[in-house]
Amino acid sequence: MTWTALIWIYLWLAGMAGGAFLAAKAVGRFSGSKDDSLLRLATWLGLPLAILGVLLLIFELGTPLWFWHLFTQFDFTSPMSMGTWILIVWVILGVTMLATWWLEGKVSQEAAASLASLRKLISRINIFFSAALIAYTGVLLAVSSQSLWAGTILLPALFVVSAVSTGVAALVLAALGLNAIADSGMAEIKLAINQIFGSTEWKTPKEMIVRLAEADAAVIVLEIAVMIGYVIWLATSTAGSDALGVITTGSMAAPFWVGVVLLALLIPFGLDLTIRNKAAEAKGVMMTIVTSSLCVIVGGLILRWVITSGGQL
Amino acid sequence: MAEAILYDSTKCTACRACQVACKQWNELEAEETTNRGTYENPPELSASTWNKIKFTELELNGEFKWIFTRLACMHCEEASCQNVCPTGAISKTDEGFVLIDQKWCIGCGYCVQACPYEVPHKDEHTGTARKCTSCADRTSNDLKPACVTTCPTGALTYGDRSSLLSDAEQRVAALGGSATLYGENELGGLHALYILEDSPEVYGLPAEPQVATKNSIGQWLSGLITAGLITALPFWFIFRRKDQIAVGDANEGGAK
Ligand code: SF4
Ligand code: SF4
Numbered sequence: 001m002t003w004t005a006l007i008w009i010y011l012w013l014a015g016m017a018g019g020a021f022l023a024a025k026a027v028g029r030f031s032g033s034k035d036d037s038l039l040r041l042a043t044w045l046g047l048p049l050a051i052l053g054v055l056l057l058i059f060e061l062g063t064p065l066w067f068w069h070l071f072t073q074f075d076f077t078s079p080m081s082m083g084t085w086i087l088i089v090w091v092i093l094g095v096t097m098l099a100t101w102w103l104e105g106k107v108s109q110e111a112a113a114s115l116a117s118l119r120k121l122i123s124r125i126n127i128f129f130s131a132a133l134i135a136y137t138g139v140l141l142a143v144s145s146q147s148l149w150a151g152t153i154l155l156p157a158l159f160v161v162s163a164v165s166t167g168v169a170a171l172v173l174a175a176l177g178l179n180a181i182a183d184s185g186m187a188e189i190k191l192a193i194n195q196i197f198g199s200t201e202w203k204t205p206k207e208m209i210v211r212l213a214e215a216d217a218a219v220i221v222l223e224i225a226v227m228i229g230y231v232i233w234l235a236t237s238t239a240g241s242d243a244l245g246v247i248t249t250g251s252m253a254a255p256f257w258v259g260v261v262l263l264a265l266l267i268p269f270g271l272d273l274t275i276r277n278k279a280a281e282a283k284g285v286m287m288t289i290v291t292s293s294l295c296v297i298v299g300g301l302i303l304r305w306v307i308t309s310g311g312q313l
Numbered sequence: 314m315a316e317a318i319l320y321d322s323t324k325c326t327a328c329r330a331c332q333v334a335c336k337q338w339n340e341l342e343a344e345e346t347t348n349r350g351t352y353e354n355p356p357e358l359s360a361s362t363w364n365k366i367k368f369t370e371l372e373l374n375g376e377f378k379w380i381f382t383r384l385a386c387m388h389c390e391e392a393s394c395q396n397v398c399p400t401g402a403i404s405k406t407d408e409g410f411v412l413i414d415q416k417w418c419i420g421c422g423y424c425v426q427a428c429p430y431e432v433p434h435k436d437e438h439t440g441t442a443r444k445c446t447s448c449a450d451r452t453s454n455d456l457k458p459a460c461v462t463t464c465p466t467g468a469l470t471y472g473d474r475s476s477l478l479s480d481a482e483q484r485v486a487a488l489g490g491s492a493t494l495y496g497e498n499e500l501g502g503l504h505a506l507y508i509l510e511d512s513p514e515v516y517g518l519p520a521e522p523q524v525a526t527k528n529s530i531g532q533w534l535s536g537l538i539t540a541g542l543i544t545a546l547p548f549w550f551i552f553r554r555k556d557q558i559a560v561g562d563a564n565e566g567g568a569k
Binding site: 084142159164211219 | 393396397398399400401402417418419420421422423425426427428429431434435436439440441442523525526528529531532533534535536537538539540541542543544545546547548549550551552553
């Protein structure tokens with residue numbers, strides 16, 4: 001097998017990073033809130049994930065020290081070349097956004113205002129690059145001669161939906177983790193976090209977390225639909241159904257049914273249903289959300305594994 | 314001038330001298346293999362096997378048949394490997410042969426996934442992708458590829474692609490029946506041509522090979538449009554009920 005674990009872990013990390021950013025942007029847009037701390041959390045969360053992914057990717061190369069050859073090309077026909085540039089721009093934009101937040105507290109009011117509007121502009125541009133980033137994780141596989149990847153055009157769609165789903169779940173866990181720290185006595189970590197987020201009592205409201213979990217449930221509904229479309233599309237061609245057999249009945253069947261269908265889709269959706277119309281403060285709600293988010297994240301990883309490995313069998 | 318290698322399956326006795334000649338000229342390691350109950354060996358192309366004869370046993374019109382075909386780089390005119398290579402390490406010679414620059418390839422493995430014939434392989438020792446070069450180092454010095462030079466039955470010939478094509482057409486016509494010429498138009502024209510006694514599928518060759526990048530635009534659109542929809546619909550649906558939530562307004566920080 002040419003593409004091994006490092007590749008599918010990377011596809012998962014990059015998807016989660018871009019997905020979290022898009023989700024945070026969408027929440028800001030549709031809730032109409034002026035507060036952008038969720039976006040700040042998404043940026044802080046996504047950058048390390050994406051950068052870790054890139055390091056794994058470089059490590060997977062046959063000649064890692066020659067990775068810079070990638071930067072000598074700009075090739076529209078090669079998704080890997082496009083992905084390289086998308087990722088670079090995405091990281092630069094993200095780091096710039098972090099810099100504006102960091103500087104904001106250190107400069108005059110007017111300067112802070114212009115930093116905020118600069119950040120707004122950059123974050124808008126980054127919507128496109130985040131979309132391109134998560135799309136590319138699917139296109140990379142889909143532009144190939146492996147039937148499981150190239151036999152339909154729904155693989156990029158599937159990876160995109162899963163990226164947003166895992167991105168939201170990661171946001172939820174990160175927010176809850178930070179809240180727990182804020183509530184705890186860990187004064188030094190708390191101080192560091194407050195520094196990072198530029199606030200004295202940085203916490204994500206529970207209401208918001210419930211809403212995010214609801215949004216993830218809605219994303220999962222669409223993910224189930226895309227998954228069904230993907231399977232049906234492949235099943236209609238001979239090469240496609242042979243390839244599909246590897247994951248539905250062949251050697252990858254167990255991780256597919258347990259890891260993808262149950263863990264990534266049905267279980268978290270079911271869990272999210274149980275907390276519908278419950279108050280955020282109600283007993284067990286946060287625990288349910290944590291469990292469902294963990295399922296989504298682990299399931300997303302298994303999805304990348306099943307598809308990446310299954311396509312090469 | 315466009316050149317090609319022509320393989321006439323009807324003349325091939327599967328002596329596999331070409332496999333050995335390829336290993337010798339290109340200094341490729343032998344592979345340790347196991348007895349799989351067939352003379353076909355090694356089992357598949359690899360980073361150190363760039364050319365191999367594939368054996369197929371089948372029943373054709375009630376008659377038992379043992380047929381052979383050659384597996385090696387097809388040197389496609391529309392080369393999927395070249396299209397997807399992110400470093401530009403893959404290039405085409407004037408003769409139409411597709412080469413991987415061993416000093417530039419980073420071993421990302423994309424060409425391995427993209428090739429419709431499963432030709433390039435990642436070499437663990439060099440870290441690069443490797444495959445048949447049509448012996449570019451020989452042909453540029455007026456020598457024929459090693460496999461062609463060594464072939465004792467004349468099943469392999471090398472030369473100007475268009476004259477090989479007309480030879481092949483004559484041969485296919487003479488063979489009659491379901492004999493086919495493979496490689497004339499596939500993927501914009503291959504620089505490895507095949508005279509087959511039957512349809513390509515019988516030999517395990519794809520009848521309608523597709524360039525890996527054929528649906529690129531569709532694939533990108535699938536990802537990008539879905540990204541748009543998935544961030545618009547569910548989040549609009551959940552977060553539009555502004556009255557019920559004061560998003561993060563409890564926070565002191567953030568942009569004002
Ligand atoms: S057969 Fe494969 S490796 Fe050879 S030129 Fe065509 S796509 Fe490239
Ligand atoms: S393995 Fe080498 S030749 Fe193949 S696509 Fe990657 S850089 Fe190009």
